[in-house]
Amino acid sequence: MAVPLGAPALERGRSRTWRRADADSAQRAKFGGQRCSPVHETGTIDGSRSQRLNLRGSQLRGPESVAFDGAGAGPYSGVSHGRVLKWNGRALSWSTYAYSRGYSAKNCTASRVRPAELSESKCGRPLGLRFHYGSGDLYIADAYKGLMRFGPGGGQATVLLATKADGVPLRFTNGVDVNQVTGEVSFTGSSMNYQRSQQHERVTATGDSTGRLMK
Structure with a gap:
């Protein structure tokens, strides 16, 4: 008009x-x-305000993944020699939350003469972490030990959910996720041919395409 x-x-x-x-x-x-x-337009992130949460021990390596529980506590992080650590604030720092079967501080703690890669297959290497908030259970995708579940409060793994899929062993379990509504768990394996220890670079170098998504 x-x-x-x-x-x-x-x-x-x-x-x-x-x-x-x-x-x-x-x-x-x-x-x-x-x-x-x-x-x-969104503002930029001020990197100068970030905090660095240092791990104890010069030979300790991690994290591959971090998670927060249903109460917002954490982060939780999987590290070399098979443990999952929990951050308790700067006053208390890190504490052991969970560990796999076969773990012992004497045999699994890395040193200059015994790198973590040499004991990973026995002690485990937690990679993917995810909490189910309703139950408080923590699910871990361990590179060598497969898919594990820890009850509320952590401790030693008492439930080993999967070490193979479709009859094929899990050689390089990597990531995990939990549907918070249904409780359904999905996880990945990076390769059916190579393990993580001293072989993880072969997955990309050879164009390996045997990775799997499972549930």
């Missing part, structure tokens, strides 16, 4: 309102009736 230049300000205001309404209607028609919100 055209408005003469001499029209009252009220009429000109109505015209602008109608034009905006027509534009909104056209936009909703284009996107299936949904009105699109304008995109706003």
Whole structure:
């Protein structure tokens, strides 16, 4: 609707309102009736305010994955020599939360003469971590020991959920996720041919395509 230049300000205001309404209607028609919100620029992250949570022990390696429990506590991190650690704040630092069968500080702690890679296959190497918030259970994808479940409070693994799938052993279990509604657990294996210890680079170097997604 055209408005003469001499029209009252009220009429000109109505015209602008109608034009905006027509534009909104056209936009909703284009996107299936949904009105699109304008995109706003987000601020940048100030990296100088980040905190570094140092691990105890010069030979300790990690994390591959971190998780927070249902109460927001943590982070929890899997590290070399088979343990899962929990961050308790700067006053208390890290503490052992969970460990796999076969773990012992004497045989699994790395040193300059015994790198963690030499004991990983026996002591385990937790890679993927995920809590089921409803039960408090922690699920761990261990590179060597397969899929494990720890009850609330952690401790030694008492439930070994999977060491093979479709009759094929899990050689390089890697990631895990939990559907918080259904409790269904999904996990991945990086390779059916290579293990993590001293062979993980072969997965990409050889173009290995035997990785699997399982549940």
